[in-house]
Amino acid sequence: MDMIRIHSGKLRAIGYDASKRILRVELEDGCTLEHLNVGESLWRNLKNASAQWSYYRDNIEDEFTVHRVSNKAPSGKNPLDDLFGPT
Template sequence: MEMKRISAGKLRAIGYDARQRVLRVELDDGSAIEYAAVGEEVWRRLSGSGSAWSYYRDNIEEEFAGKRVAAKASPKVNPLDDLFK
């Protein structure tokens, strides 16, 4: 699933698998939650919303049962590391 990086409230990335109808959200604390049986209209509204955090809280978090999943580890690279080795 391709993830779209965003910065909205606690959301840091969102992704959707249309074939399986699964929405995945990654939060700023590093956790990830997947929601099953999410329609494409919900995904379209979330990904196009100017207030994705509010839309998520009002229309996804409260309406769908989420399952915590392992977040993909993304290496945090500090550009100054090479200077101070």
Template sequence: MKRIHSGKLRAIGYDSRERILRVEFEDGSAIDYSGVGDYVWRTLSTTGSAWSYYRDNIEEEYAGRTGKAERKSNLDALNALFGSPPPPDKDA
């Protein structure tokens, strides 16, 4: 996922193999759009106004399925990078 701050958008991501675009909003909701081509993803992820591009070219053009944004805590992000810490030593 690529974090952005454009209008109500907070993150966008794309699975090129499945052709699914995920859009996450500031309110914690998310929509997965199916059948989205690489060109649309590249344009959305590089445009200066992702919110406008989303509204004009994606929102009404593609079928979407709603969900919740994946919010990871700082601890989750660290564990993803370095692995979970070992359990505490009970003999100590």
């Protein structure tokens, strides 16, 4: 599934599998969730929303069965540390 990188509220990436009707979202804490049976029109609306985090919370977050795909926590490492050292 192709993911689109975004920065909206707690959302960091979104993707959709039309054949399986699965919406995947990656949150700022590194957690990845899959929402089942999401229609393509909701995906398009989310992708094109001016406030994607608000649209997600209002229309998707609690409305669909969800599976946690990843509990991956961010490493906490700043990529600039490799260039400039930790602050």
